[in-house]
Amino acid sequence: MSDFKDLIQSADWKQEKHVPVIDVSEKNKKKEDIKVTIKVGKEIPHPNTTEHHIRWIAVYFQPHDEKFPYQIGLFEFSTHGESIQGPNTSTVFTQPEVVCHFISEKSGTIFATSYCNIHGLWKSEKEISVS
Ligand code: FE
Numbered sequence: 001m002s003d004f005k006d007l008i009q010s011a012d013w014k015q016e017k018h019v020p021v022i023d024v025s026e027k028n029k030k031k032e033d034i035k036v037t038i039k040v041g042k043e044i045p046h047p048n049t050t051e052h053h054i055r056w057i058a059v060y061f062q063p064h065d066e067k068f069p070y071q072i073g074l075f076e077f078s079t080h081g082e083s084i085q086g087p088n089t090s091t092v093f094t095q096p097e098v099v100c101h102f103i104s105e106k107s108g109t110i111f112a113t114s115y116c117n118i119h120g121l122w123k124s125e126k127e128i129s130v131s
Helices: none
Strands: 020-024 034-040 054-063 070-076 097-102 108-116 120-130
Touching: 020 108, 020 120, 034 054, 034 108, 034 120, 054 097, 070 097
Parallel strands: none
Antiparallel strands: 020 034, 034 097, 054 070, 054 108, 108 120
């Protein structure tokens, strides 16, 4: 039996299209807005079809001296070409990229997870300082 944590894959985002790439300022100020952009397929685009697409991205922040992460947001990508005519017949596709904002008084780690409907769970993380 697998341990759940072993199902969450990670890799170099320049070579692996599933990795959620986190873009954020590394140095931030207390009580000032921290803007985070997360994109799947930044270097190599991920397919976006009814059969194969990114379903969601979740973003967490763990302050350095705390045990548990806080969920910043959960973003669903709900349209992938399906219509009343069948799979891949519409012209509308949600793109797997989000921008979110938060504030913090502590430095910590941003974690992002993404889910591909056929290739499972992926993650990445980035340290930020807040002072
Ligand atoms: Fe995939």
